[in-house]
């Protein structure tokens with residue numbers, strides 16, 4: 001292409017970028033006004049359901065810009081906008097560069113201040129004491145099942161679920177050089193190694209595999225030795241300056257983990273919500289039928305039922321139930337009240353936008 005033509009195209013890009021910037025400034029002014037309105041009416045600054053509705057609407061884009069790119073760009077626009085209203089501090093299960101870190105970044109963007117915590121109870125504690133308005137914890141993995149630590153915390157805590165984050169867990173082989181022929185040892189968390197077992201057998205059959213405490217620690221080790229490759233996620237690669245030897249080496253391509261955003265209040269209804277409740281029931285005949293009747297009578301769809309054994313007598317059987325709808329919907333509220341009648345204890349864990 002002749003230089004003249006290229007210069008002309010770049011001029012066009014400059015003019016478009018100026019327009020984008022001008023629009024971003026206009027958007028920021030409106031957001032600041034939204035922030036002032038919320039202060040006057042004591043509403044939450046962070047509205048995950050509204051953010052999700054924006055992403056869903058804009059990623060239906062039929063133009064040339066890729067949908068994933070639209071999501072990432074608007075993720076950061078909204079993250080910076082929220083910070084204009086109120087700087088956000090988010091507690092998450094660390095250490096940095098783990099998949100929970102990745103989930104928190106996906107949900108809150110780069111303008112939020114993400115603070116790593118040592119344990120799931122520590123995340124709950126930070127939010128409970130008001131040191132962070134929100135926290136992010138893992139709750140279940142499609143291969144490994146529920147994270148019982150998180151479910152157990154809801155038994156003790158009054159905190160509410162504000163949002164769910166579904167993250168596709170992509171394991172990447174990472175190293176300093178990014179070259180397969182340099183790899184002498186592969187390090188990772190035992191679960192990550194197990195989830196890539198077949199790929200490792202086929203591609204690196206003679207390479208030593210070493211278990212370490214986390215995928216983040218594995219990435220750190222790889223950043224200190226050219227012959228070590230780590231299996232970890234993309235945030236770990238960025239944080240430790242590693243190159244990708246091979247992307248997506250997990251044996252199951254549908255390896256999803258669900259994370260929860262916890263906060264102190266229940267968000268207002270959004271376009272499509274779900275409600276989670278936790279309850280214990282008396283040990284008597286027909287109890288399972290009585291538990292489910294209030295929902296089937298009202299045509300409320302139940303998307304999940306989970307039970308946990310409890311040591312304490314009063315909580316001998318604890319159930320976790322997810323249903324469609326918001327606790328402010330009359331039908332949902334009535335069904336929950338009817339269920340309460342056959343429970344020893346019942347707690348609404350939250351109503352939040354369904355993640356898709």
Ligand SMILES: O=C(O)C(=O)C[C@]1(C(=O)O)C=C[C@@H](O)C=C1
Nearest residue numbers: 034045046047050051078081082
């Ligand atoms: O609509 C709002 O309530 C806003 O605060 C604006 C906005 C946005 O930038 O669009 C920012 C933060 C909220 O979490 C949701 C949306």
